Amino acid sequence: MTQAEIKLCSLLLQEHFGEIVEKIGVHLIRTGSQPLRVIAHDTGTSLDQVKKALCVLIQHNLVIYQVHKRGVVEYEAQCSRVLRMLRYPRYIYTAKTLYSDTGELIVEELLLNGKMTMSAVVKKVADRLTETMEDGKTMDYAEVSNTFVRLADTHFVQRCPWVPATENSDPGPPPPAPILVISEKDMYLVPKLSLIGKGKRRRSSDEDAAGEPKAKRPKYSTDNKEPIPDDGIYWQANLDRFHQHFRDQAIVSAVANRMDQFTFQTQTSSEVVRTMLRMSEITTPSTDPFTQPLSSNEIFRSLPVGYNISKQVLDQYLTLLADDPLEFVGKSGDSGGGMYVINLHKALGSLATATLESVVQERFGSRCARIFRLVLQKKHLEQKQVEDFAMIPAKEAKDMLYKMLSGNFISLQEIPKTPDHAPSRTFYLYTVNILSAARMLLHRCYKSIANLIERRQFETKENKRLLEKSQRVEAIIASMQATGAEEVQLQEIEEMITAPERQQLETLKRNVNKLDASEIQVDETIFLLESYIESTMKRQ
Amino acid sequence: MEEYGACQGLKSSWPSGRGLAREWVGPTGWDRNKALRPRGGRSAVLQRWNAYPSARAFCLHPFLAGRHFGCTVLPKPRDLVSRTNPMAGSQGRGRAAYTFNIEAVGFGRGEKLPDVVLKPPPLFPDTDYKPVPLKAGEGEDYMLALKQELRETMKRMPYYIETPEEKQDIERYSKRYMKVYKEEWIPDWRRLPREMMPRKKCKKGPKSEKVKDTGKGASLTNTADVLKKIEELEKRGDGEKSDEENEEKEGGKEKNQEGDEEDDDAAEQEEYDEEEQEEENDYINSYFEDGDDFGADSDDNMDEATY
Numbered sequence: 001m002t003q004a005e006i007k008l009c010s011l012l013l014q015e016h017f018g019e020i021v022e023k024i025g026v027h028l029i030r031t032g033s034q035p036l037r038v039i040a041h042d043t044g045t046s047l048d049q050v051k052k053a054l055c056v057l058i059q060h061n062l063v064i065y066q067v068h069k070r071g072v073v074e075y076e077a078q079c080s081r082v083l084r085m086l087r088y089p090r091y092i093y094t095a096k097t098l099y100s101d102t103g104e105l106i107v108e109e110l111l112l113n114g115k116m117t118m119s120a121v122v123k124k125v126a127d128r129l130t131e132t133m134e135d136g137k138t139m140d141y142a143e144v145s146n147t148f149v150r151l152a153d154t155h156f157v158q159r160c161p162w163v164p165a166t167e168n169s170d171p172g173p174p175p176p177a178p179i180l181v182i183s184e185k186d187m188y189l190v191p192k193l194s195l196i197g198k199g200k201r202r203r204s205s206d207e208d209a210a211g212e213p214k215a216k217r218p219k220y221s222t223d224n225k226e227p228i229p230d231d232g233i234y235w236q237a238n239l240d241r242f243h244q245h246f247r248d249q250a251i252v253s254a255v256a257n258r259m260d261q262f263t264f265q266t267q268t269s270s271e272v273v274r275t276m277l278r279m280s281e282i283t284t285p286s287t288d289p290f291t292q293p294l295s296s297n298e299i300f301r302s303l304p305v306g307y308n309i310s311k312q313v314l315d316q317y318l319t320l321l322a323d324d325p326l327e328f329v330g331k332s333g334d335s336g337g338g339m340y341v342i343n344l345h346k347a348l349g350s351l352a353t354a355t356l357e358s359v360v361q362e363r364f365g366s367r368c369a370r371i372f373r374l375v376l377q378k379k380h381l382e383q384k385q386v387e388d389f390a391m392i393p394a395k396e397a398k399d400m401l402y403k404m405l406s407g408n409f410i411s412l413q414e415i416p417k418t419p420d421h422a423p424s425r426t427f428y429l430y431t432v433n434i435l436s437a438a439r440m441l442l443h444r445c446y447k448s449i450a451n452l453i454e455r456r457q458f459e460t461k462e463n464k465r466l467l468e469k470s471q472r473v474e475a476i477i478a479s480m481q482a483t484g485a486e487e488v489q490l491q492e493i494e495e496m497i498t499a500p501e502r503q504q505l506e507t508l509k510r511n512v513n514k515l516d517a518s519e520i521q522v523d524e525t526i527f528l529l530e531s532y533i534e535s536t537m538k539r540q
Numbered sequence: 541m542e543e544y545g546a547c548q549g550l551k552s553s554w555p556s557g558r559g560l561a562r563e564w565v566g567p568t569g570w571d572r573n574k575a576l577r578p579r580g581g582r583s584a585v586l587q588r589w590n591a592y593p594s595a596r597a598f599c600l601h602p603f604l605a606g607r608h609f610g611c612t613v614l615p616k617p618r619d620l621v622s623r624t625n626p627m628a629g630s631q632g633r634g635r636a637a638y639t640f641n642i643e644a645v646g647f648g649r650g651e652k653l654p655d656v657v658l659k660p661p662p663l664f665p666d667t668d669y670k671p672v673p674l675k676a677g678e679g680e681d682y683m684l685a686l687k688q689e690l691r692e693t694m695k696r697m698p699y700y701i702e703t704p705e706e707k708q709d710i711e712r713y714s715k716r717y718m719k720v721y722k723e724e725w726i727p728d729w730r731r732l733p734r735e736m737m738p739r740k741k742c743k744k745g746p747k748s749e750k751v752k753d754t755g756k757g758a759s760l761t762n763t764a765d766v767l768k769k770i771e772e773l774e775k776r777g778d779g780e781k782s783d784e785e786n787e788e789k790e791g792g793k794e795k796n797q798e799g800d801e802e803d804d805d806a807a808e809q810e811e812y813d814e815e816e817q818e819e820e821n822d823y824i825n826s827y828f829e830d831g832d833d834f835g836a837d838s839d840d841n842m843d844e845a846t847y
Contacts, residue, residue: 016694018701036735049701051736055727056699065733073733088690089683096682112690112697163730177733232730362669517674517684 001029001079004446009082011453016085017056020045024053028063028077035072060114061236065177073177084239086449086523091242095156102147105129107156107237115160115234118148122195130199138198149190155241155282158187160234191230244286247531248277251347254354255328259320268309272317273329275302276342287538289345295336311337326350345535352438352532355525359441360409367392368400372432375410380429401430408440435536442529449522456515463508470505473497698725 096104161180256270361369
């Protein structure tokens, strides 16, 4: 793990779980797989704290354990999974667009809690939805269950591995750690539950400020006493499926940008590509370079209802897509009216390249971008050739090339003419190695997000006093409004925050929003680059 | 500390033997004299240059190589030394031509070469091109709000483990009302290694409904005292005040019982202290309304001075 990744993981863990968990997590990421006592000794924290922290991390799928020889259990952290925490808002928003509020809340609960049983999820989501509904209405468990089943069917949630039930009791002592297994076919199997009930609304007295102890809620209500029907069957969010969805979205929007530029075309080509991707959602594992071949007839049948284009027009579109130099769609045969595949690896490569081009353009200017694209296209170019092809004066071209070279976007390939590699008798060719440039950019993205988070924390800490004051004022206003105060009194309380302070708060809010939005968008770039790198590594 | 090596090729730095000599230790061994003062003309130097291909790969741009830090190993061919560093003067054997086509690198003959950079690039460099504005749209706004909300929510979840604060000398009044009460979370022990379970010295049973554990005898008798006090207060009929205390005590007691499972010595101590403080404040509480109504209502009921 690079230093930048470790730093980012440390910031994320600290923000979400506190300092103790952060210390343990970062230690595990740095040092790899370790047993419990060694962790406690090396980090200097008490055994209790370490146990608590590890429980939290295991619950959230950030740490896995393995039993080694002589019964020692070792814990290993998953750095890449920690970095996924940046993407939680995107997952939840995607669930919202696909399955509306119910789906959104289900995914949110699963992400916040790591793993949950289906009944617990349904109950919590129903309660939350009931609160947002109008008075008197409640959310039925059945509706939430249906959405949950739909999510499981489309693989957005999956079951966690569980302890296999052993028929014969172990003669020896129980193992130090349970071995969790899961089989492919059971992963999306929803247990038959009859969840009957409605969401409960919280009592209005509980809507006070956070000082209200939650212990006021009936802790020992009857629900807890009943045995949970699906005890031991835990569900988690299937992040790979979400990634597949993001990738499909990116491909469709790329096709739309390229081909559907004219509004009167009603976005047909992107629709065709979307249909093809949808058809191969479940059949093709996301790491394959190509989707399964689809015949033109199948695509025609699967087009969304209401899309009335004739078969010939569809064929024309498919041919157009297949002939496009971007090579997103390829033709793999002629049976069934033409077999077409989507070239996933190429598509990801194009997206990563486009990202690189755009970064070069924004950082060095459009002329540099021209040179970059030129070198990309021609693969290897000498200095003189670059100047000629790009039609840029020699001095500037050299300057730009060296700038990009020192930024590691372009690299040099030397081809010696003589065996003694004399510099005067060697060709030096400029080339773009997309994989290494992508890696460099990814590393930079991690650093940027770490900087953004640090800056945001710094800004918040600087204005901590002011923020607390404004929170207190809001709490007072809220309580006064609840007890029915007059306008004059409310005005007085609001004036407790002076105008310059209000200004300061506004500025702070704007800055924090900007930093947060930047984090989300840098994460999109990270997703593209990581997908491309992963796809390339799989092929090698 | 000046960077030496092929990149700068300051002749004065060659024979001082500070680091360069060490770097000459190669697989073939080396002759100290030969290493320090290569004689034998250009071809001999070039031979050494060629013998270390990996180093060459770093030093592709001898003129820009001043920026490549940590570029160790080879000295430059001596001819270049006098050219690149005007300070070296004409110590070289003659102002011979470069070993490669200088035009190719971009500097005309006789031009002044750019200064070698001796420090890391600035921390906040000026950018010629300002960044493009962020994407704005419904989706982005929603995700932004979601992110900020999630951040707040995570802090209130039981998974967020607070660092135990040091005891402050003065107990701030507002602290009681800014405490965030969290639900307890009990992991599913069947899925975790056995060593994760909290160990008790003399643990009777794992059930939380059982009230007493011998290890917790001390704090629970305390609870028993507290409970008795609650009953007394209830009989006095103080209405909502004692309800609040009751529930606070209940919260404390429940936390206590849940604390059996967590086996947190620190938490035990905290709870113990909390109950102790609550006991101390019981007396005061019965005279004085709680802070929520401090501003508005209490003026109506109480003419007494505040304590």
